[in-house]
Amino acid sequence: MKKIIFSLFVALSSVSAVQAADANAGKEKSGACSACHGPTGVSGSPMFPNIAGQNDAYIIKQLKDFKSGARTDAMMAPMAANLSDADMADLAAHFSSLPSANEQAAAASSSADTSTDAAPASAPAAGSVEIVSSTPAAAIYAGNVAAGKNKSAACAACHGADGNSLVPTYPSLAGQSANYIAKQLADFKSGNRNDPIMAGMVAALTQEDMDDLAAYFAVQNTKAGTGESNEAGHKLYLGGDAAKGITACIACHGVTGKGMKQAGFPSITGQSQDYLKKQLASFRDGTRGNDNSGIMRNIAIKLSDADIEAVSQYISSLK
Ligand code: HEC
Ligand code: HEC
Ligand code: HEC
Structure with missing residues (x-):
């Protein structure tokens, strides 16, 4: 009792x-x-x-x-x-x-009934790529690949004509998710992501330009990484580090680094070790702070210099 x-x-x-x-x-x-x-x-x-x-x-x-x-x-x-x-x-x-x-889906569909022109009813035409915002209410715009190709001439010098960069400090864009590219361009424009070169490039771009450019680069073929593998980096990528509270990179960026489009997790395959290191260090010291909810900053802050060196080398070897 x-x-x-x-x-x-x-x-x-x-x-x-x-x-x-x-x-x-x-x-x-x-x-x-x-x-x-x-x-x-x-x-x-x-x-x-x-x-x-x-x-x-x-x-x-x-x-x-x-x-x-x-x-x-x-x-x-x-x-x-x-x-x-x-x-x-x-x-x-x-x-x-x-x-x-x-309940959330029911509420969204009843509000969608009253604003029928918010999203195109038909499937996007061939040659276009849907830009799906992670904000459910936002309109869906289909970026046009052919228009994006014309507009991409200004980008080729640094990012390569097909979006595969030959210079380590310039990231490759080929095969990246259209949503992620469009988000980065908007972030460079608003100043949410700081880079003096890119700020100048995006200043004159409209939302439509950014969506078209994103569509064009998204459908180009990613070149396989050419870096050498790294054992410690491999381990961190696959398993994270529970003792330090580091979530495994694979959880969001996937087995081959191709990311998860729907969730807004970018592809990191085909990037140079130099570019990867710079991004991880910038998330760690907060100079790059355009990741929603601090998702990458919360991870990068727990990475040591040796972790960054190792994991970025490993990622640069992903095919
Ligand atoms: C003069 C060189 C140069 C030109 C021209 C240029 N960029 Fe960039 N771009 C860069 C650099 C450098 C970065 C990396 C910035 C950083 O380190 O954060 C970058 C980053 C980006 C990113 C982010 C990539 C990622 O993986 O996060 C996108 C998207 C991008 N550029 C698109 C474009 C587009 C579209 C154009 C043409 C309208 C363009 N760039 C023109 C140099 C350039
Ligand atoms: C919980 C999900 C998640 C995990 C886990 C994660 N990332 Fe990320 N990562 C993201 C998101 C989201 C972004 C894009 C942020 C933005 O919108 O700019 C990103 C961006 C990046 C970028 C910049 C890509 C570019 O093109 O500029 C690199 C590099 C990166 N992550 C490496 C890593 C590494 C290394 C790990 C493991 C130590 C890791 N990430 C773990 C979600 C994650
Ligand atoms: C990197 C992605 C990721 C992040 C970030 C994350 N979770 Fe999870 N969560 C998962 C996955 C995957 C599962 C399913 C695990 C399984 O298969 O057993 C899960 C399962 C759960 C469950 C169990 C759900 C059920 O029905 O059994 C809860 C509760 C939960 N998470 C809460 C949280 C909370 C709270 C946070 C923030 C502090 C968080 N999660 C952050 C990926 C994540």
Whole structure:
């Protein structure tokens, strides 16, 4: 009897601990989660579960299990490793308070009914590439490949006529996702991503120009990486570093570095080690801060110089 009362007391006090959790604080802490689980807890990729509207006690239990290792997952282990009990309770309060995926889809389709001209009803014409924004409400514009080719003459000197750069300081654009290219161009234009050369290049571009250029480069063939492999870099890329809380690069950039278009994770294949090193160092010191929710800055800040050297060499060898 004593035992029953005791466990009842434990159960009740853990319920009140859940109630004391702060959903607003959880929202603040959820930036790192949104990359995979979506900003509203509904994931843009079939790889990641929806967690909006999930029971809070269940979310807390899963996070504890990922932290203790009772539930194993290469992506969630480093995410949960850094969370305190209070963080978990706040995050659970936030995600459980959000409408479920079905409720969000129903709300989006009823609002889409009233604004029929927001997105083209037909499939994009041949020779065009859909630019899908990660913001669900944004209009979908189909960039035109042929128009992009004409406009790309100004880019060829540095990025190569087919988007495969021959100079290590200039990134290749061939085969990169159109969404990512369009986002970078818009970020250079707004100053969200700083580069004196690119700022000058984009100043006169319209949104349509940027979408056309993105469409053109996206359909070019990526050349395989020519760098040498690196054992330590390979390990970090595939497994991350749980002790340092580094999420494996493979989780978002994929086995061969081609990224995940839908989720906004860029291809990093075919880039020079010099370019990769510069980007990782810039995310680490914050000079590049255009990654949504600090997704790359949160990872890069935990990388040592040796990590950056090794992982960038490994990536430059990906085919
Ligand atoms: C790099 C991508 C990634 C990030 C970032 C991430 N997750 Fe996950 N999460 C996953 C994957 C993948 C799974 C499924 C794991 C499995 O297959 O067991 C998962 C599972 C979960 C689950 C269990 C869902 C269920 O139905 O069992 C919860 C809860 C969760 N994540 C919460 C979070 C929270 C909170 C954050 C932020 C602190 C976060 N995740 C950040 C990829 C991620
Ligand atoms: C004079 C050389 C030069 C020209 C011309 C040039 N760029 Fe760039 N571009 C760069 C450099 C340098 C960077 C890398 C900036 C950095 O280090 O962050 C870059 C970066 C980019 C990126 C980001 C790539 C990534 O992987 O994140 C895109 C997209 C891009 N340029 C598109 C264009 C387009 C489109 C044009 C033509 C309208 C163009 N560039 C013209 C030098 C140039
Ligand atoms: C949770 C997802 C995620 C993980 C894990 C991740 N990245 Fe990224 N990475 C991104 C996103 C998103 C961007 C693009 C940010 C933006 O919009 O500019 C990016 C950009 C980059 C870029 C710049 C690409 C370019 O063309 O300029 C490099 C380099 C990079 N990541 C390397 C890595 C390495 C190395 C690791 C592992 C140590 C890693 N990433 C882990 C999501 C991730």
